[in-house]
Amino acid sequence: MKDEQRTPGLTIDCQEIVELVTDYLEGVLDTDMAAEVEAHLQLCDGCDIYIEQMRATIRSLGTVPVETLSETAQSELSRAFRDLRGPAAAP
Amino acid sequence: MPSEEAESADAALLERLRTGDSDAFAEIVRAWSPMMLQAARAYVSTDASAQEVVQEAWLAMIRGLDRFEGRSSLRTWILAILGNIGRSRGVREARTVPWSSLGPADDAAPAVDPDRFRGPDDQWPRHWTPLGKPRAWPRSPEEETLAAEDRRELEDGLAELPEQQRMVVALRDVHGLTSDEVCSFLDLSAGNQRVLLHRGRSRLRGLLEMHYAAEAEVMGT
Numbered sequence: 001m002k003d004e005q006r007t008p009g010l011t012i013d014c015q016e017i018v019e020l021v022t023d024y025l026e027g028v029l030d031t032d033m034a035a036e037v038e039a040h041l042q043l044c045d046g047c048d049i050y051i052e053q054m055r056a057t058i059r060s061l062g063t064v065p066v067e068t069l070s071e072t073a074q075s076e077l078s079r080a081f082r083d084l085r086g087p088a089a090a091p
Numbered sequence: 092m093p094s095e096e097a098e099s100a101d102a103a104l105l106e107r108l109r110t111g112d113s114d115a116f117a118e119i120v121r122a123w124s125p126m127m128l129q130a131a132r133a134y135v136s137t138d139a140s141a142q143e144v145v146q147e148a149w150l151a152m153i154r155g156l157d158r159f160e161g162r163s164s165l166r167t168w169i170l171a172i173l174g175n176i177g178r179s180r181g182v183r184e185a186r187t188v189p190w191s192s193l194g195p196a197d198d199a200a201p202a203v204d205p206d207r208f209r210g211p212d213d214q215w216p217r218h219w220t221p222l223g224k225p226r227a228w229p230r231s232p233e234e235e236t237l238a239a240e241d242r243r244e245l246e247d248g249l250a251e252l253p254e255q256q257r258m259v260v261a262l263r264d265v266h267g268l269t270s271d272e273v274c275s276f277l278d279l280s281a282g283n284q285r286v287l288l289h290r291g292r293s294r295l296r297g298l299l300e301m302h303y304a305a306e307a308e309v310m311g312t
Contacts, residue, residue: 013217018202022289026270028281046224050203050296056231057245057296061264064246066125067138069145074124077149078117084153085111 009039017047021054101164109156120149123166126266127173130276133258134177136186144180148173170268170276188254190277193286198253202293228303241302248298256291263288 012020017040023029024037041048069077107115124145131141131148151172159168193199207223209215219225230241249257249265258277262268268276274284 013208013215014219015203015205015208015217018293019289021202022285022292026285026288028285044218046219049225049227053225053228053296053300054292056228057292057299058264059231060242060245060299061249061260061295062267064242064249064265066265067128069120069124069128069142073142073146074117074120077120077146077153078113080150081116081153082111082113085108085116085156086113 007043009036009041009043012036012040014040014044014047014050017041017044018050021051024051025054025058097164102161105156105159105161105165116153119165123169124149126262126268127169129258129261129266130170130173131177133188133190133277134174134181134186135184140180140184144173144177147176151176167272167275170272174276190255190258191279191283192255193283194253194255198256198290200290200294202289203297225300226304226307228299229307241299244298244302245295248295252291252294256287256294259284259287260291260295264292 017037020029020033020037024034027034029037041051104115104119108119127145127148128138128141131144135141135144148169152169155172159165163171204223207220208217209220211217249260252260259273259279262273262276263270270281270284270288273279274281277284279287
């Protein structure tokens with residue numbers, strides 16, 4: 001048991017991993033801790049799946065439709081830009 | 092830390108804007124306005140106000156182009172302009188969200204239900220139980236073909252997150268801002284920004300997991 005506890009990847013438990021996952025993905029864990037997380041992921045199917053699900057969640061958030069400025073506002077802005085910065089407005 | 096490549100792309104863009112290239116301007120208005128509309132909601136509470144704040148910010152940028160010294164990226168600069176306009180507008184609308192705090196303590200649920208981990212007397216305390224262990228999802232939720240329902244689930248979940256978590260997750264993961272940009276725009280510490288991001292993402296992962304589990308049950312698998 002004692003030896004098992006020292007095995008790389010097992011000084012950390014799954015319940016800790018699920019709270020460290022954001023720090024891990026953000027790259028802010030120190031080198032030792034990051035290596036420990038990686039070793040754990042090699043050993044633990046559940047956490048490996050968990051972290052892939054976090055990545056999938058993040059990727060899919062990038063596909064959520066977003067609002068934008070109305071067409072009218074966009075063309076008003078383009079006009080303002082031409083008026084203020086366009087060739088005609090040059091000194 | 093912006094890469095050299097990003098810096099020279101930014102310098103080229105700035106040059107185009109300064110010489111009155113209206114295509115370049117229309118391009119960044121198209122590219123950045125969605126992110127700015129989201130960010131404006133940190134300070135104002137209606138869509139109409141957010142649209143106005145974003146328009147004002149663009150106008151202020153056009154007028155300020157000659158003064159911009161290029162010490163930050165253009166995107167960071169327009170965000171700073173937006174923040175100034177949004178804050179004064181928010182004061183008038185009496186909207187005050189304490190962005191620098193983490194929100195109510197009850198927003199701090201653990202990422203995963205503690206019952207899914209083994210107890211203290213187990214040989215492997217705090218590791219997944221056989222039933223609690225995550226199961227691979229039947230598909231990746233961003234896959235185009237099957238994603239409509241998954242995406243709706245995610246959008247609903249995002250809309251229901253506590254306000255501070257929603258703002259940070261939306262700016263980072265939906266709109267692709269960097270953590271530095273989000274921290275400086277919301278005046279958040281890096282640590283608090285990560286806590287909000289973590290709580291929000293964890294909750295959304297959990298929602299997708301429930302969505303897939305319910306689906307598996309219906310399919311009888």
